[in-house]
Amino acid sequence: MSNPRLRTLTAPLIDENPITLQILGICSALAVTTSLATALTMSLALIAVLAGSSTAISLIRHHLPASIRLVVQITIIASLVIVADQFLRAFAFEMSQRLSIFVGLIVTNCVVLGRAESFALRNPVGASLLDAIGNGLGYSLILMLVALIREPLGSGSLFGWQVLPLASEGGWFQPLGFMLLAPSAFVLIGLLIWIIRSLRPEQVEADDYPILSSDSGEAGR
Amino acid sequence: MIEIFVHSVFQDNLALTFFLGICTFLAVSKRVDTALGLGLAMIVVQTLTVPINHLIFQGLLIEGAWAWAGLPEADLSFLKLMSFIGVIAAVVQILEMVLDRFVPALARSLGIYLPLITVNCAILGGSLFMVERRYSLPESLVWGLGSGTGWALAILTFAAIRERLRYADAPEGLRGLGLAFITTGLIAMAFGGFALVELP
Numbered sequence: 001m002s003n004p005r006l007r008t009l010t011a012p013l014i015d016e017n018p019i020t021l022q023i024l025g026i027c028s029a030l031a032v033t034t035s036l037a038t039a040l041t042m043s044l045a046l047i048a049v050l051a052g053s054s055t056a057i058s059l060i061r062h063h064l065p066a067s068i069r070l071v072v073q074i075t076i077i078a079s080l081v082i083v084a085d086q087f088l089r090a091f092a093f094e095m096s097q098r099l100s101i102f103v104g105l106i107v108t109n110c111v112v113l114g115r116a117e118s119f120a121l122r123n124p125v126g127a128s129l130l131d132a133i134g135n136g137l138g139y140s141l142i143l144m145l146v147a148l149i150r151e152p153l154g155s156g157s158l159f160g161w162q163v164l165p166l167a168s169e170g171g172w173f174q175p176l177g178f179m180l181l182a183p184s185a186f187v188l189i190g191l192l193i194w195i196i197r198s199l200r201p202e203q204v205e206a207d208d209y210p211i212l213s214s215d216s217g218e219a220g221r
Numbered sequence: 222m223i224e225i226f227v228h229s230v231f232q233d234n235l236a237l238t239f240f241l242g243i244c245t246f247l248a249v250s251k252r253v254d255t256a257l258g259l260g261l262a263m264i265v266v267q268t269l270t271v272p273i274n275h276l277i278f279q280g281l282l283i284e285g286a287w288a289w290a291g292l293p294e295a296d297l298s299f300l301k302l303m304s305f306i307g308v309i310a311a312v313v314q315i316l317e318m319v320l321d322r323f324v325p326a327l328a329r330s331l332g333i334y335l336p337l338i339t340v341n342c343a344i345l346g347g348s349l350f351m352v353e354r355r356y357s358l359p360e361s362l363v364w365g366l367g368s369g370t371g372w373a374l375a376i377l378t379f380a381a382i383r384e385r386l387r388y389a390d391a392p393e394g395l396r397g398l399g400l401a402f403i404t405t406g407l408i409a410m411a412f413g414g415f416a417l418v419e420l421p
Contacts, residue, residue, distance in 0.1 A: 026240065026243045026244055026247070030240040030243075031239050031240050074306060075303070078302050078303045078306060079303075081302060082299055082300075082302055082303070085299070085302075086299055100353060101346060101349035101350060101353055104301075104302050104345070104349050105241070105342050105345060105346055105349070107302055107306060107345065108306075108340055108341065108342040108345050109342070110244045110340070113340065181409075181410075181413060182237060182238045182239075182240065182409050182413075183237075183406040183407070183409040183410040183413065184406070185240070185406075186402050186403065186405045186406030186409055187402070187403050187406035187407075189402045190395070190398075190399045190400065190401075190402030190403035190406065191399075191403075193394070193395075193398055193399040193402065194392070194394045194395045194399045195394070196394075197393070197394035197395075197399065198393075198394040201393070201394075204393050204394060204396060204397075205396050205397035205398065
């Protein structure tokens with residue numbers, strides 16, 4: 001495994017994370033993070049769809065006229081998502097009920113189309129597959145991290161196993177209902193971005209209106 | 222009916238409760254006027270596509286829809302994803318042409334946002350929720366209108382706050398995206414407050 005290939009795989013984990021830096025695919029991501037099991041299922045489904053679509057699109061990239069490429073890409077992605085959805089329905093029906101419409105929404109997940117457009121169309125199959133898996137893992141990493149905070153604090157469990165005894169069942173842990181509500185996910189992702197950007201200062205966005213120090217005030221910029 | 226409308230605007234707000242269309246939500250909310258354009262386009266497209274998708278789903282895809290053709294067991298509901306996306310893309314395209322022909326001024330101001338909406342998960346999500354909750358045709362019309370309005374309201378609020386946020390002296394790592402997320406969380410909490418309002 002040569003170095004640039006490894007780089008393709010590992011860069012999307014933190015340095016170019018699809019969620020925290022590229023702002024892709026947040027749409028269907030956050031709603032499934034109230035429990036680890038749904039987050040894991042969603043991640044696996046996304047990795048499978050992403051790997052499949054990137055490979056397929058990379059395979060046909062030389063035969064794809066630019067004018068209809070979006071239609072072809074969406075058709076490929078939609079077919080793969082239908083397969084994933086039917087697969088979940090057949091083998092994990094209860095889980096597919098809990099994920100509700102969010103597996104279907106992988107179709108419009110910007111990560112999938114974004115990677116197809118920006119990477120798979122221009123790169124050979126092997127690299128595209130690695131890039132897809134890398135981005136899928138980067139996406140899963142954030143999903144799992146958020147779920148890892150929300151599930152124990154919100155319902156005192158991990159993967160459905162009760163790890164903190166609930167006050168309502170004679171234990172001591174008073175669950176934080178807020179963690180199960182939507183706003184907590186937004187706040188948690190915001191804080192995660194803060195942590196990542198503190199560790200990787202090159203990701204910090206430029207300040208639109210920097211505060212000038214008093215001595216440089218009249219000189220302007 | 223009124224209940225579905227109010228619920229879809231506040232309690233079941235697509236952007237703030239189900240995180241749908243958040244990519245566009247964060248990307249196109251730096252200014253209030255662009256947010257307003259996108260919000261309007263969203264209301265129009267959502268109000269059109271949800272009832273159309275309802276008709277297509279009930280008429281062509283649901284189990285037993287082909288009974289008149291001698292195929293009572295045909296269940297094409299797995300094709301709903303593909304057909305919904307097709308319908309959305311077609312509606313957006315037709316809307317663009319109709320607006321261009323009859324109201325060119327509106328077409329110019331909404332023009333750039335319409336293509337963006339084709340890949341917006343809020344539109345597809347709205348249709349998928351319509352199927353999952355088994356709304357009837359009038360109900361799906363109200364749900365489309367309400368959820369579009371809710372989304373528009375959310376992005377408008379957010380853009381108005383964000384215009385001010387640019388002047389804030391935020392910690393470096395939090396600047397931009399991080400702060401945007403936390404603000405969205407706070408707006409979502411505020412909208413959650415409406416969930417407690419009892420309807421007469």
